[in-house]
Amino acid sequence: MPLSLDEPTAATVSPGAATALLEAYRPTADRFLATPLGTLLGRGTAAVVPHDSRPPALRVREVLDALRRPGAPPPVAVGALPFAPDAPAALAVPGQVRWAPPLREDPLIALPVPHDGDRADWRVREVPAPERYGEAVAAAVARMRAGEFDKVVLARTLELTSAREPDLPAMLRRLARRDPAGYTFAVPSGPGRTLIGASPELLVARRGGRLTANPLAGSAPRSGDLAEDVRHAAALLESGKDLHEHAVVVAAVREALAPLCRSLEVPERPTLVRTAALWHLSTTVTGEVADPDVTALDLASALHPTPAVCGTPAGTARAVIAESEPFDRGPYTGMVGWQDADGDGEWVVTIRCAEAEGRTLRLFAGAGVVAASTPEAETAETAAKFRTFLHAVGAAL
Template identity: 80%
Template sequence: MSVSLTEATASLTPPPVTPGAATALLDAYRPATDRFLATPRHTLLGRGTAVEIPHDSRPLTRRVREALEARRCAGEPAPVVVGSLPFTPDAPPALAVPESVRWAPPLREDPLIALPGPAAAGRTGWQVEEVPAPEVYGAAVAAAVRRMRDGEFDKVVLARTLELTAPREPDLTAMLGRLARRDPAGYTFAVPSGPGRTLIGASPELLVARHGGRLTANPLAGSAPRSTDLAEDVRRAAALLESAKDLHEHAVVVDAVREALAPFCTRLEVPGRPTLVRTAAMWHLSTTVTGELAGPDTSALDLALALHPTPAVCGTPTDVARAVIAASEPFDRGPYTGIVGWQDADGDGEWVVTIRCAEAEGRTLRLFAGAGVVAASSPEAETAETGAKFRTFLDAVGAEL
């Protein structure tokens, strides 16, 4: 059984390790004004807003490029754009060039990340509402399965939310610290997502990274909950690697990634079988795709937009899956299953699939979790999978489902 926590960025050379530098950026994060992103390659903290990326009819990549060039012409030698894009393609982006950016090595290489972080708040203060209720979600899964067995489409990702309300505004800095310490080898983020709103989370999934002429993508599809019992945990991991249902779901996603990236590449390497990636809560089937770009003008954001949304967060065919999602989910996904990340003026960057996340607004947190539904799915299994995925955030905020 092959397991890798950081294979998606293993080909990128990390900066020298400076003990305490990464955790210092984590502890320095302040909501509303800052943008924090930790990846297996480095840690980034953007402070303030120099330029916001506008929402207009021009291509997004052009708007980003012009903003970065304007900032560089204004005297910033290495500007970056940081933020998120929503699931719906024509919705406004939440991207900006910060006034200042501080970089540090990866959190996973900082020995101080192993020290205890801030304790979660008491588990009695949150009011929790499930949207939709589990039985309603299960009925939507069953309806989708019937349509797939009739040949209407191949896959859809259906999500549900938890609406958490607290007596007072939650401490997002402490929450971010707990998320980062729970999975320091993943992708931890906190960025403004709209007026008075903050997108915060810890995703396991790299959509795509570009470094010079090389790209890396790491699609995840097919999941199983972890167990606190070691023998059972190993059994679940081994079963996932042999699950026909999950292997099929994963293959659909990998094929879509290959098809989307191939036109940009002179060489594209796609392993024949997936490996496993683990987080604190889940096992995932994982394939690391690498390639050499055909030209220097293709940016990380170009690649991300060509991929987004993958069948791992939407379904296939995409148009049909979007229609099923719109009819089945009684909420707007907003930034959930969008992308979050950064890009510099040279086109290098990393974009991550926005999962294992919540959107904070005032005293409210909206948590999101979804499951890939195929013809072999069962309502009970998919409902349980979303419940397991909620654990990442419930543990971070000190709430129970």
């Protein structure tokens, strides 16, 4: 398919342009990303980024450079990279890319999307079961208290099976409307598989020489009662356990980005961001890239995996994850996003997501485990994180 990019025009910035791209998404052939900077729909495939031993950023740059044409907008690579460093990525250059403003600026995003008969159709299996997950948390806490390591992020999954294939476009619309200010995505993740989700966390974005990273760590559930919701938020800002967990992540982000930047600004204390289900401690890190050849994916690769999705020290945390989790994370806690041939782009931490294959959806959620953690609290945190996607698919625990 020939490569083309549609420049923003009066038509694409009209009210409804972003929701029109959301409505146009079709599984298998399309790649959809909605971020606070803009909405992207990629259709078809002009080129696939190969998998080999070279760094992903180098492979992406090589493919994009080969497709660059004088006088044309820079080509764009879109897709997902997995948690495991040696596993294949799912990155491609769409044949056509359409852009629109952010979904949060589109007045039509407020229109509700009803559930269309799939609410009672799901069979749910928890992997591992909550009690087994709690045992893994307790074992990790005991090892941390013995001084073996500082933090690990332990995840669990929900396997949802239906009598028919799920309606992925409808799920994507519900996710986008539930939190239009977040990062909503649906991209192929492998043969016959689609990664779909709504992440609250930007790993890194680059525009020209300017970078932004927004690590999140430490969370509390939202409440339907306003007074209780405010109490949860205030308690999170004063929680020693959560503030420590957040500080570890921010320190790792600073350490990874500082060698690549001529300047880096890191606030002293976190603020709060909210999703439909959770409050999060958030720090917005900004800086100037020292070398103009350092791309968005170079920056993202330097950061991945942060302690927010792995732990610290990273090598020990990876080993504990492999021992404790009875499944392969695949794209979960990897990164999903886009990059153009100029090196600009956005890469998002792949959380609040599911991988669809046939009649099955596999949902993922994790919790940061530190020495002050309890099995009950971390199990409850994963349950709260599952709610974002369960709402979209019309299922419940």
